[in-house]
Amino acid sequence: MLPADQIRTVMHDQFQAGFLEVTEFRGMTTIHVKGKIVLETLRMLKSDPRFACNFLADLTAVDHLEKGGHARFSVVYHLLNQHDGLRIVLQAWVDEELPVLDSANELWRTADWQEREVYDLFGIRFTGHPDLRRILNPDDFKYHPLRKDYPLEGRGERSDFPVVARTVGSKWSDRGRTFE
Amino acid sequence: MGMSDSGKAEWLTTRVDNLANWARKNSLWPMPFGTACCGIELMSVLASRHDLARFGAEAIRFSPRQSDLLLVAGRISIKMMPVLTRIYEQMPEPKWIISMGACASTGGVFNTYSVIQGIDQFLPVDVYLPGCPPRPEAIIDGLIKIQQIISEDSLSHYKVDESSEAVAP
Numbered sequence: 001m002l003p004a005d006q007i008r009t010v011m012h013d014q015f016q017a018g019f020l021e022v023t024e025f026r027g028m029t030t031i032h033v034k035g036k037i038v039l040e041t042l043r044m045l046k047s048d049p050r051f052a053c054n055f056l057a058d059l060t061a062v063d064h065l066e067k068g069g070h071a072r073f074s075v076v077y078h079l080l081n082q083h084d085g086l087r088i089v090l091q092a093w094v095d096e097e098l099p100v101l102d103s104a105n106e107l108w109r110t111a112d113w114q115e116r117e118v119y120d121l122f123g124i125r126f127t128g129h130p131d132l133r134r135i136l137n138p139d140d141f142k143y144h145p146l147r148k149d150y151p152l153e154g155r156g157e158r159s160d161f162p163v164v165a166r167t168v169g170s171k172w173s174d175r176g177r178t179f180e
Numbered sequence: 181m182g183m184s185d186s187g188k189a190e191w192l193t194t195r196v197d198n199l200a201n202w203a204r205k206n207s208l209w210p211m212p213f214g215t216a217c218c219g220i221e222l223m224s225v226l227a228s229r230h231d232l233a234r235f236g237a238e239a240i241r242f243s244p245r246q247s248d249l250l251l252v253a254g255r256i257s258i259k260m261m262p263v264l265t266r267i268y269e270q271m272p273e274p275k276w277i278i279s280m281g282a283c284a285s286t287g288g289v290f291n292t293y294s295v296i297q298g299i300d301q302f303l304p305v306d307v308y309l310p311g312c313p314p315r316p317e318a319i320i321d322g323l324i325k326i327q328q329i330i331s332e333d334s335l336s337h338y339k340v341d342e343s344s345e346a347v348a349p
């Protein structure tokens with residue numbers, strides 16, 4: 001595995017403006033890039049023999065609403081090279097105004113459902129995704145609940161259902177219920 | 181009981197009530213709606229150690245059309261609530277609901293956008309079982325409470341009220 005400063009050089013030479021930084025935390029190297037070059041970066045990390053990350057272990061997102069960062073959202077790709085166990089994290093930063101990224105579906109088919117989950121919970125869209133629908137919430141759900149500005153208790157979705165009354169006459173519900 | 185001024189019919193109706201209630205309460209056909217950990221506890225009640233068959237409720241039906249006791253065991257998400265309502269509506273009368281555990285009854289610790297904060301907001305629950313999960317003894321107690329409700333019941337309650345909009349299935 002390349003040391004962090006060499007990754008920094010490689011990234012800088014290849015992507016210039018799109019590349020943001022490389023950070024290290026407890027032996028885990030994270031590459032930060034702007035959202036618009038995410039697909040080229042992923043393609044490079046997969047095909048470049050110095051990385052050869054053949055497996056997308058996880059794909060998720062973080063809302064940095066109050067935390068601060070390069071932009072509001074970062075979409076996080078956990079990559080793994082299964083031959084020598086190299087792990088690398090790629091964070092692609094996108095703005096609130098235009099939360100759109102290229103889909104990684106063409107590189108790893110497993111990105112399909114994971115991108116749907118990120119879309120469902122964060123409202124980040126993936127261009128080139130074959131079937132970008134909600135995956136966990138109901139189809140008619142209006143919000144993206146893992147965004148930090150969505151209240152934990154929701155906006156009334158959980159109490160918005162028809163009430164089913166007892167279906168036989170009114171006497172039925174008047175039954176005295178005493179368990180003494 | 182006995183003959184009254186109004187004639188034989190009343191005497192007879194009372195006896196039919198008793199007969200029907202006796203038959204109903206001793207052969208409940210539960211429809212289990214186990215969506216979480218409470219469902220596991222429910223299974224143990226049905227198994228040999230606690231043996232719900234002793235109370236005549238061992239014939240678990242996974243078709244709502246063949247059951248009369250809806251056992252809601254677990255948290256109900258906003259995606260599951262329409263399904264639960266649909267299942268309840270498919271059950272033939274007479275029917276009863278047990279809301280098992282803190283989650284089904286109140287939402288439990290899951291005070292989030294996606295969990296229904298008590299199914300009794302939308303469905304007519306008959307018996308609530310406290311606990312997380314309720315012990316098997318509590319489930320058996322809940323079933324006996326349902327039997328008690330049934331024995332207080334009367335066939336005359338099943339007349340459809342013309343003034344209400346409710347429609348018998």
Ligand code: SF4
Binds near residue numbers: 217312313
């Ligand atoms: S009440 Fe407890 S055991 Fe039952 S579903 Fe909720 S968390 Fe699980």
